[in-house]
Amino acid sequence: MYHLLLADDDPNIRALVRFVMTREGYQVYEAQDGAEAIEVMKQGPINLAIIDVMMPRIDGLELCEYIRERYDIPIIMLTAKDQLSDKEQGYLRGTDDYVTKPFEPEELLFRVKALFRRYNQVSNDIIRMxxxxxxxNNVEVSDGRSVLLLPMKEFELLAQLAQYPGRLFSREELIRLVWAADFEGDDRTVDVHIKRLRQRFADYADDFTIQTVRGIGYKVEVKGK
Incomplete structure (x- = not known):
């Protein structure tokens, strides 16, 4: 299930959007201003943010900038303003899409689905959790704020599991896919590398976990999916 953040100071807008999104199967977390939205983001994984521009305390532009600096998720901005300069400010702050009020709820739903398809497309080069x-390409893992450098085999193991979230890999498969001709030793080598990955990413349990299926192997579970 995808988790959406809906930040808008208009309760009628929140009720309308919540109805459409929950009907589609999304879990919606609401905030009535930018400061409250930041607290919601801290409580658990959010997969997409829908935020209004004009909000008290922290407005939508500031909130968009805050999210973009810390999280790699799609952002849709809602606004009553339809001037090109306002849209430019939104895109400069990091929004992915822009919806002008009043809007059709179904149109917003279509845009949400389109952004999920774009962000969650798995390629050989970029994998997001x-x-x-x-x-x-660059053999790097990032959390949106900094780059985490891993030894090559740990990186390749994580990438292999992450590319197919929810799929169970046996130790033998992982040895063949990650170590191939370079492998020397027994299949417990996989266990050692998994243990190291879990230690490195212990602070990211709200994003993904590496799960053990006893006697078989391992799989990655991405939170919110």
Missing amino acids: NRITIDR
């Missing part, structure tokens, strides 16, 4: 991004 909420805040964590795996870049196979």
Whole structure:
């Protein structure tokens, strides 16, 4: 299930959007201003944010900038303003899409689905697990704020599991896919590398976990999916 943040100071807008999104199977977390939205983000994984521009305390532009600096998730901005300069400010702050009020709820739903397809498309190069991004081209793992450097085999093991979330890999498969001809030793080598990955990413349990299926192997579970 995908988790959506809906930040808008208009309770009628929140009720309308919540109805449409929950009907589609999304879990919606609401905030009436930017400050409250930040607290919601801290409580657990959010997969997409829908935020109004004009809000008290912290407005939508500031909130968009805050999210973009810390999380790699899609952002849709809602606004009553339809001037090009206002849209430019939204895109400069990091929004992915822009919906002008009044809007049709079904149109907003279509845009949400389109952004999920774009963000969650798995390629051979970029893999995303909420805040964590795996870049196979540059052999880097990022949490949106900093780059986490891993030894090559740990990186390849994580990338292999993450590319197919929910799929169970046996130790033998992982040895063949990750170590191949370079492998020397027994299949417990996989266990050692998994243990190290769990230690490295212990603070990211709200984003993904590496699960053990006793006697068989391992799989990655991405939170919110």
